[in-house]
Amino acid sequence: MSLLNILRYPDPRLHKIAKPVTTFDARLKRLVDDMAETMYDAPGVGLAASQVDVHQQLIIIDTSDTRSDLRIFINPQIVWASPERSVYEEGCLSVPGVYDGVERHTEVKVKALDVEGKPFELAAIGLLAVCVQHEMDHLKGKVFVEYLSSLKRNRIKAKMLKEEREMHRDNRHSTAR
Numbered sequence: 001m002s003l004l005n006i007l008r009y010p011d012p013r014l015h016k017i018a019k020p021v022t023t024f025d026a027r028l029k030r031l032v033d034d035m036a037e038t039m040y041d042a043p044g045v046g047l048a049a050s051q052v053d054v055h056q057q058l059i060i061i062d063t064s065d066t067r068s069d070l071r072i073f074i075n076p077q078i079v080w081a082s083p084e085r086s087v088y089e090e091g092c093l094s095v096p097g098v099y100d101g102v103e104r105h106t107e108v109k110v111k112a113l114d115v116e117g118k119p120f121e122l123a124a125i126g127l128l129a130v131c132v133q134h135e136m137d138h139l140k141g142k143v144f145v146e147y148l149s150s151l152k153r154n155r156i157k158a159k160m161l162k163e164e165r166e167m168h169r170d171n172r173h174s175t176a177r
């Protein structure tokens, strides 16, 4: 298994549209394993393939306290969404250190395929429902900061770019020659 690089906002590759998975093979299983390792290491409760620069419709989620309930969703589709909406304080591994309230459907029913290509349906509520919607947004090229005001988003963008510059500078200074 190996850790994958997580793209950071405002990387333009985060806005690519993911294509459906058509081949259920060992390579797909390897990608799922690597994504799981990357999510647990981060640590995060979810990860979309888009975040590791793979533009295929694949998301993983583990909202359990024990980090032992990995859920894999391939080609996910929301088949029902509650009219009721709730605000949840969200974060994103592609926008580290930023948290803000986002309003989404309180409950969703999602249809997807497992890693073998077998269909299943899941009713999600609470953090799981938030995550399903957050991760499915990534597949459509959408990052949660796009729900915030342009004022907030521009501040976040500036903060992320500043951090990026500082990371590059630190690398230069600490690299042994």
Ligand code: GNR
Pocket: 043, 044, 045, 046, 047, 048, 051, 088, 089, 090, 091, 092, 093, 094, 130, 131, 134, 135, 138
């Ligand atoms: O780790 C994550 N935590 C989180 C918290 C609140 C709402 C959504 C999330 S998803 C995030 C991992 C991530 O960026 N997935 O795309």
Ligand code: NI
Pocket: 091, 092, 093, 094, 134, 138
């Ligand atoms: Ni995210």
